[in-house]
Amino acid sequence: MNLEFTREELEFQQSIRDWMGAHVTEDIRRCSALGEMPAKEQQQKWEQLLGKQGWLALTWPKQYGGPGWTATQRYIFDLERAMVGAPPTSPFGVAMVGPVLYTFGSQEQKDRWLPGIVSGELLWCQGYSEPNAGSDLASLKTRAERKDDHYLVNGQKVWTTQAHWADMMFCLVRTDPAVKQQQGISFLLIDMKTPGIEVRPIYSIDGHHHLNEVYFTDVRVPLNNLVGQEGMGWTIAKYLLTHERTTIAGVADSRHEIARLKRAVAESPCSYDKSQAWQRIAELEIELMALEYTNFRTVAATDEGQPFGPESSGLKIKGTEFQQKVSQAMVELGGMMSLTWDNQKTVGSDIFNRATRRYNFLRACTIYGGSNEIQKNVLAKMLLGL
Ligand SMILES: Cc1cc2nc3c(=O)[nH]c(=O)nc-3n(C[C@H](O)[C@H](O)[C@H](O)COP(=O)(O)OP(=O)(O)OC[C@H]3O[C@@H](n4cnc5c(N)ncnc54)[C@H](O)[C@@H]3O)c2cc1C
Structure with a gap:
C-alpha cells in the first residue's frame, strides 16, 4: 500500500483547498471553530452549497448525482473540509437513506426522493431506536398495519437526531408480529408533517437540543412509501452497515x-x-x-x-x-x-x-x-x- 498521495491526488487536494478557501464563509465555519454543532440554517446552507457543486453525495454512483471520485479523493475531500472548519454533512440523507433508495427503491421512489437528497433540500432523520430496542434493535415494536391504500403506524421512536429539523423519516416498523423477529420488520418512509406524529425534544448533557422522542398515533403512510418488500427491513438495515x-x-x-x-x-x-x-x-x-x-x-x-x-x-x-x-x-x-x-x-x-x-x-x-x-x-x- 502506498501511503503517499500521487501527483494527481495532490493536485486534486489543492483544487479542493482552493474551493474551500473561496466558499466556506465565516458563518459556516464559526460553529466548528468553537466546537459546537451548527444550527439548522447553517447546516442546510453548507449542504446546499455542496449540493450545487455536486459534492454532497460523495459515495453515490454518478448516475444518481455522485461526483465519481475514488475513496482516496473522498478521504482527501473530508480532510480539507474539516481543516477549513466546515461541519460534516448530516449522514441521514446522503449516507443512509440515499444508498438504500438507489439499491432497493422502485423507480418512482428514486425519482421522487433522490434529487432532494443530492441537492441538500430534503432533510431526513433515522427512526430505528425505541425505548426497549437499541442494541437489540430486532425487538422493535412500532407497528405498521396494512389497510386498503395505506399503513397505519402506531408506536414510539427515541433518540431521533434532528427529527425536529427533518422533512422525512426512514423508519423500521413491524409489519408482521407473527413471524420470527427479524422477518417481521419493514423499511418505511414517513413524511414528518403527517397528522398523528408528535416530536418531543430531549435535551442532552451539553444543554442542546439535538435529540427527540417521536410518537406515532394512527399515522397514515401510503403503501408506496414501503422500500423493497414487506419483511425486508432487516436486510436493508444490515446493508447500511456494510455500506x-x-x-x-x-x-x-x-x-x-x-x-x-x-x-x-x-x-x-x-x-x-x-x-x-x-x-x-x-x-x-x-x-x-x-x-x-x-x-x-x-x-x-x-x-x-x-x-x-x-x-x-x-x-x-x-x-x-x-x-x-x-x-x-x-x-x-x-x-x-x-x-x-x-x-x-x-x-x-x-x-x-x-x-x-x-x-x-x-x-x-x-x-x-x-x-x-x-x-x-x-x-x-x-x-x-x-
Ligand atoms: C447522541 C445519540 C444520537 C442518537 N441518534 C439516533 C438516531 O438518530 N436514530 C436512532 O434510531 N437512534 C439513535 N440513537 C440511539 C442509539 O442507536 C442507541 O442508543 C444505541 O443503539 C444503544 O441502544 P440503547 O440506548 O437502547 O442502549 P442498550 O442497547 O440498552 O445498551 C445499554 C448498554 O449495554 C451495552 N450492551 C447492550 N447489549 C449488549 C451486548 N449484547 N453485549 C455487550 N454489551 C451490550 C451497550 O453497549 C450499552 O453500553 C442515538 C443515541 C445517542 C446517544
Missing part, C-alpha cells in the same frame, strides 16, 4: 480538534509550564497518526474494490475513543477556563470556554451508531469466530 464507511473513524475532524487544541494552548494567558501541554498534544498526534494509517488501509482496500468488513467496527471503536480523549485533554488543559457554561467569556481562549459542553456531548459517541460494546461483539464474531 462504505471510510470516514467512520472521524480522523479529519479529530485533526481539526487537535489544531484547535494547539491554538487554545498557544493563546492561553496562563503562566503554567506549557511544555507538559505540548507533550500531551504530541502524544495525541502520534496516536492519531496510527489511526490515520489504519484508516488509509481501508481507503486503499475500498479503491481496490474490496468489500467492507470488520475493520469498520475497529475504526469506529478507536475513532470514538480518540475523540473522547482529545475532548478530555481540552478540558484538563483548559483547567478553570473550561468551566464556563453559558458561553460567557471569562479568560483565555473561546475554545477552552466551550470545551466542557463538547466533552459532555462526546460521552455519547461510543454509544450512537452502534455502541462500542456491540462493535467488539462484531469483531469477536467476525475475526475470532466466537
Whole structure:
C-alpha cells in the first residue's frame, strides 16, 4: 500500500483547498471553530452549497448525482473540509437513506426522493431506536398495519437526531408480529408533517437540543412509501452497515480538534509550564497518526474494490475513543477556563470556554451508531469466530 498521495491526488487536494478557501464563509465555519454543532440554517446552507457543486453525495454512483471520485479523493475531500472548519454533512440523507433508495427503491421512489437528497433540500432523520430496542434493535415494536391504500403506524421512536429539523423519516416498523423477529420488520418512509406524529425534544448533557422522542398515533403512510418488500427491513438495515464507511473513524475532524487544541494552548494567558501541554498534544498526534494509517488501509482496500468488513467496527471503536480523549485533554488543559457554561467569556481562549459542553456531548459517541460494546461483539464474531 502506498501511503503517499500521487501527483494527481495532490493536485486534486489543492483544487479542493482552493474551493474551500473561496466558499466556506465565516458563518459556516464559526460553529466548528468553537466546537459546537451548527444550527439548522447553517447546516442546510453548507449542504446546499455542496449540493450545487455536486459534492454532497460523495459515495453515490454518478448516475444518481455522485461526483465519481475514488475513496482516496473522498478521504482527501473530508480532510480539507474539516481543516477549513466546515461541519460534516448530516449522514441521514446522503449516507443512509440515499444508498438504500438507489439499491432497493422502485423507480418512482428514486425519482421522487433522490434529487432532494443530492441537492441538500430534503432533510431526513433515522427512526430505528425505541425505548426497549437499541442494541437489540430486532425487538422493535412500532407497528405498521396494512389497510386498503395505506399503513397505519402506531408506536414510539427515541433518540431521533434532528427529527425536529427533518422533512422525512426512514423508519423500521413491524409489519408482521407473527413471524420470527427479524422477518417481521419493514423499511418505511414517513413524511414528518403527517397528522398523528408528535416530536418531543430531549435535551442532552451539553444543554442542546439535538435529540427527540417521536410518537406515532394512527399515522397514515401510503403503501408506496414501503422500500423493497414487506419483511425486508432487516436486510436493508444490515446493508447500511456494510455500506462504505471510510470516514467512520472521524480522523479529519479529530485533526481539526487537535489544531484547535494547539491554538487554545498557544493563546492561553496562563503562566503554567506549557511544555507538559505540548507533550500531551504530541502524544495525541502520534496516536492519531496510527489511526490515520489504519484508516488509509481501508481507503486503499475500498479503491481496490474490496468489500467492507470488520475493520469498520475497529475504526469506529478507536475513532470514538480518540475523540473522547482529545475532548478530555481540552478540558484538563483548559483547567478553570473550561468551566464556563453559558458561553460567557471569562479568560483565555473561546475554545477552552466551550470545551466542557463538547466533552459532555462526546460521552455519547461510543454509544450512537452502534455502541462500542456491540462493535467488539462484531469483531469477536467476525475475526475470532466466537
Ligand atoms: C447522541 C445519540 C444520537 C442518537 N441518534 C439516533 C438516531 O438518530 N436514530 C436512532 O434510531 N437512534 C439513535 N440513537 C440511539 C442509539 O442507536 C442507541 O442508543 C444505541 O443503539 C444503544 O441502544 P440503547 O440506548 O437502547 O442502549 P442498550 O442497547 O440498552 O445498551 C445499554 C448498554 O449495554 C451495552 N450492551 C447492550 N447489549 C449488549 C451486548 N449484547 N453485549 C455487550 N454489551 C451490550 C451497550 O453497549 C450499552 O453500553 C442515538 C443515541 C445517542 C446517544
